[in-house]
Amino acid sequence: MTSTEAPPNRLAELRERASLSQQEVADRLGPPVTVGQVSRWERGVVVPVPKTRRALAQVLGVSSVQELGIQPSPVASVPRQRSSAEDFMTDVEQDPRVVKSQDEWRRTRALLNSSRHSLSQVAADLYPDHRLGGTGLIAGPGWIPDAPVDLADISLVEVPGAPEPALDGTEREAARSLPDQTLTRSYDRYTRAVRDLAPPRLFEDRVSWRLTGVDWSPGAGSMGFADTTYFSAVDVFEPVAHELAYVALDADGQAAAHPHMRDLPYRKLIGSPFNFGRRPVMPAISTLTIRRDGDRAEFLMHRRDPRAVAxxxxxxxxxxxxxxxxxxxxxxxxxxxxxxxxxxxxxxSEELLGMPECDGHGRPVDYGSGPFAVLDQARADGRLSVHCLGVALDALTLVGEILTVLVVDADVFDRLAADFVERNDEGQIEGERFAFTEAGVRGLLDSGSVAPAGAGCLELAWRWRDVLLP
Known part of the structure; x- marks a missing residue:
């Protein structure tokens, strides 16, 4: 049956006429507006405050607020329930004290994101016995093998009965990293503050695996894993980084202080960063891709878009x-x-070939076709090798990093590279490949522009170049 109920306002109609998506409207209005907020406005669940209505009129290309067709109060048939902080942010006028707290939080987060390299160096200084060169990574005892280990020689073990980590980001010591949500309470989790106040384009909770153990034997290894979620890890690792940024950076984002652990209550509460039971250590797998052409070797780099990634x-x-x-x-x-x-x-396949990202809700991946089959065949034929260089932590966030290197013969690489994209959802692929030489590697490492995981891959791959490129 077709509904004859009149729409609560003209927002959806005007947005479609302007050829804008809800996300584009949210982006043009800017933080703290989110796509969910725009959806609720259009459905009449909540009503934007007058200041926001004026901004909406400009974005949607109408000359007056009245043309938006917004009622002065919510539609009577829709209960006005406040189920999230978003409703407080843009549907009621905020107290200046709340605004100040949130603005300070956003400022610190912006400085954190623009100063991650220098902050990772400051953080690594807190663990001097475990630094991995000047990469901004730290490694626990025995986390780096004596030589690269072929992935075929690494066993992965699921640990379904692993106890939940002791910390989850709601501890009192994390409060410095959380802004006010209202006059009477602060945000209780960092991910909720990010979602409301500074959301990147890619920010979705996903089922993930967390590390429970790492062991290397000569020429082989094993890693243990239990379940977690992406947000469960972010709720711990970003407050740790935010806390350091708040203490160590001046107003211009320069490292003005080298704090002691006593100045960092949440990091101090975590204790040894190598204790997998204290927090969810969710690892990323970072892979240095090297094109091998006889005696010549080159590698790829990717510039991550700060508007898209957390x-x-x-x-x-x-x-x-x-x-x-x-x-x-x-x-x-x-x-x-x-x-x-x-x-x-x-x-x-996602980052280099532009294939749709597996968002956790679709069908299983068909690994027997397309680029998966090409990569599998090249590996079986000895024209591609893939090794693990070790496991480390980003000293700033204490995020786990599984460091790997993929060396692929030029003919296989070039066959795949014909379909490489220039951009992906996370940023820009550097158009010019870098020479895998001492000058090429050291130049990047000394530039201060490489993320810690990438720096770790380069540092270790160059150390073991004779093994990886015989």
């Missing part, structure tokens, strides 16, 4: 790189995806 925005990163997580919640996908190699292949 971490390492604006920095250069090796490619592919992504969180270790299943492609779908379906059991068949989970079983197939519990593989470092499959995760690397999937990120390769």
């Amino acid at each position: 971490a390492a925005g604006g920095m250069l990163q090796v490619i592919p790189s992504g969180i270790f997580q299943p492609s779908s919640i379906l059991p068949a996908a989970r079983a197939a995806d519990f593989s470092l190699w499959r995760n690397i292949q999937r990120e390769f």
Whole structure:
């Protein structure tokens, strides 16, 4: 049956006439407006305040607020329930004290994102015995093998009965990293503040795996994993970074102080960063992709877009790189995806070939076709090798990093590169490949522009170049 109920306002009609999506309207209005907020306005669930209505009129191309067709109060048949902080932010006028707290939080987060390299160096100084060169990474005892280990020689073990981590981001010591939500309460989780006050384009909770153990034997290794979610990890690792940025950076984003652990209550509460039981250590798999052509070797880099990603925005990163997580919640996908190699292949296809991202809700990936089959065949033929260089932590966030390197013969690489994209959802692929030489590697490492995981891959790959490129 077709509904004859009149729409609560003209927002959807005007937006469609202007050829804008809800996301584009939210982007043009700017933080703290989100796409969910725009949707609620259009459905009449909540009503924007007068200041926001004036901005909406400009964005939608009408000359007066009256043309928006917004009622002075919510539609009577729709209960006005405040189920999230978004309703407080743009549907009622905020107290100046709340505005000040949120503005300060946004400012610190912006400085954090623009100063991650210098902050990672400050953070690494807090763990001097565990630094991995000047990369901004730290590694626990035995986390770096004596030589690169072929992925085929690494066993992954699921630990379904692993205890939940002790910390989840709601601890009192994390309060410095959380802004006021209203006059009477602060945000209780960092992800909720990000969602409301500074949302990147890609910010969705996903089922993920967390590390529970790392062990290297000569020429082999094993890693243990239990379940977590992306937001569960962000709720801990971003407050740790935010806290350091708040203490260490001046108003211009320069490192003005080298704090002690006593100045960082949340980091101090975590204690040893190598204790997998204290917090969810969600690892990313970062892969240095090297094209080998006889005696010549080159590699790719990726510049991450700060508007799209929650971490390492604006920095250069090796490619592919992504969180270790299943492609779908379906059991068949989970079983197939519990593989470092499959995760690397999937990120390769998404970031370099522009294939749709597996968002966790679709069908299992068909690894027997397309670029997956090409990569598998090249590996079986000895024209592609993939090794793990070790496991480390980003000293700033304490995020886990599984460092890998993929070396592929020029003919296979060039066959795939014919379909490479220039941009992906996370940023820009650098158009010019970098020479895998001492000058090329050291020049990047000394530039301060490479994300810690990428720097770790370059540092270790160059250390073991004779093994990787015999």
